[in-house]
Amino acid sequence: MTRRHRLKIVVAAGAALVLAWWLHRGSGGSTAAAPAPGGAPRAAAVTPEASAPRRYRSSSEVRAVVADAKAPVIDEVVLEKSEVCDGEENLVTVKAHAPDPEDDPFLHYMVGGSTGQRVIVRGSSDPKAYDHAQVIAFGRNGVSTTVPLPRFTVKPCKAAHELLVTYRMLPNRPSELELTAAVVAHGAARPFEPVRFVWTFGDGTRTETSVPVEEHDYSRRPQRSLMSSFVVGCTAYAASGEKVEGRTSLELTNLAFETFAYKGVVKLVGELEPRFPQADADGAVTERIRLWHFHDRPVQIRRLQRTKLVVGGRSTVEEVSPGTLGIGQIGAGQTAESQPIRIDFRQEPDVYSVEYYVEGVTDDGWPVSGNFAVMQPPRPPTPDHHDPVVDPVLKAKILRARELLGKRYVTDEDIWRLEREGLMTNLKVDPAPPQPEAPPQRPAAPSP
């Protein structure tokens, strides 16, 4: 037997083993974190050679989509306080259950005009303020039960200061938020000037800052239900020890739960390092990807496909070896970090992103999907290549940010951060009216 024949036999045997594994992989039991979209047959065979489309099941095969969903039962609506001052916070907590216990993880809530199981409402001296306030409990597929919001007394008093807590999502991280606290005065005789801020995030952690801005990462929260509900708090302290407290409700969608329940796919969650691409001296970008999941069985990585995105051009799709990642398996509750992935954008200057689609299968037979992107950083603006800044206020902010940060180039986030820290006041705005903007050439659309 020649070496070539031996190789053919080995390849054929390997293919047969893979085929046998694919055919039998659905026989194991599932104890998935999310309820199996189950009762339904296991995932249809995912053929490694198949192109990306149609690798998932039909929606008519997923129980969570098609089975009769019954409205939940609201057991109790609990008010933190029976009486508050005008503008004072009151925490409303909803307790409910689904007629079918399997549907309990789908429960989510709305109180007044805000979502969450624990929601902050504020006292109002307007007697009509709560005329239309309701508590809604939603079950699977959005079926709902509604009760009126219990009444509470609003006394004729008002705090001199209020602390409003707001939040926003941050880019390139799955669930990292920036929280901001702002003191609002209500006819106070003297200003409240905070010097430190103590934050509680509703997940058992707390921090302290000297500025009214903090970041918090919720990406590792358990995803055993459709929604996670948190009450985020901040206490601002003045130098005298005087304090003002504020809270807000935060509700995050658990996409891993939802993807499994409604689409029958285990989602891989990713986090790039570094967070934004940085070109080295050779113009290449190197990234690592950290991947994890919320399934309770290990995940095997089987396939890696990459798409090169070109502005206005046709994207190219290619299969690459899953070994490129250096991740064969990701255990339950574990995080795997890839090998460095290096893209030399000098070789392909028109490519602005290389998109990686990761596919696999769980030990109990569910398809797995995730993605990440290695991107070309923007080329800094030059006199020859740039989009003109015609807004004189934006121009003044750019100049201020460059001065304060000592950087030749600044970003939107740099400017916004300085704004929040109060460093964008008294700008020197060019009094000359902005130059009329010439319409840019409308770019072409790529062909399908």
Add this chain to the structure above:
Amino acid sequence: MLAAARIPVHAETYCGSSPASVNIPGGAIALQTSAGGPVATVLKAAGEIRTHSMIAHGNGYVTHSTMRTPQQASSFSCSAPVDAPALQRGYPGMEQINMGALYAFTYGASGPGAGGKGTDTGTLEFFYQRGNGDSQNRGQQAANWLWNSAPWWYIGNGTYRIGHPGGSGPANYVLYQYRDMQRINEGYIPSWDGSVCSTTLAWSQYMSGNGKVNNQNTYPHSVVSNALNALHQRVYDDCESGLGFWDGVLADTFGAISCARASTICVFGVCAPEFPSVCTLAADQVSNCFSTGICNSSDYHTWYSVRDNGSTTATSISPDNIGGWANHGWGTVAPYPVWSWDVANDVYWSSPGNVYGCW
């Protein structure tokens, strides 16, 4: 700690930018979930999760439909304290924005690409779904139809408004679309040249020859009732607190004004007067606009007549429907949205917003 100033600023009179880019492929849709704003409230009160949607063209632009926050009426009126024309025909409506504008819309305080403050606040989730489920790249066909066949108007800041072919001008963001999308998913031109984000995408699917989205589009009366009550509460709360959609302008400017009207407490046809706050009137006006398309009145009987009539329903297409989430189900071709087959793919950016320099 801030670094010492090292960059000469006074001699530099010209600034420019390079746009951030995002990894959403051409023909894919992207969905967002926001915590605040009246549109998000209506959708969430219907049991839905996503609150905004858009489609990527693959040429550095996305198309979406959105509106700036309407301001108070130029002269106060108890019968319509909010700027009625701005509420009726939300600006800019359907627009095509570049990635820098999308970054600001998503993460910043900015609203639509044409400037102003948006109606969605507190974005908490952002992902994309591809439109090539049957290898025909139908999503790109829909995107290309919007780019090549819809009439467009350049409005500055790299932004284009677009409209319905045969319409009377650029398309507006019409809140009533959430109650009745007026067959936009079959190519009809709705009243006031209207659309909202997700009905725009259903329209693009139909107009590109990829069929009508007909995928759990009707919502029962209980949803209509819940949505209107929640919307009223949200507008009232935001107005009172000076946050969000209404920005406190109404309460700050007109908070001391008292309006009288007949209440619902009536004896022998004579109704006792009530004195609603300006925030109640604003909430009534917005609720009227959502429920009936009548945006120039704060007469609460209008939206009560929809909320309290058990036969009223809503027919619309939500972002969750476009993405194939919950009971909407999914497929690769009509009657499903052509993007609904895909799972949620993570969105990545090439930089933290646009990069600016001066010379």
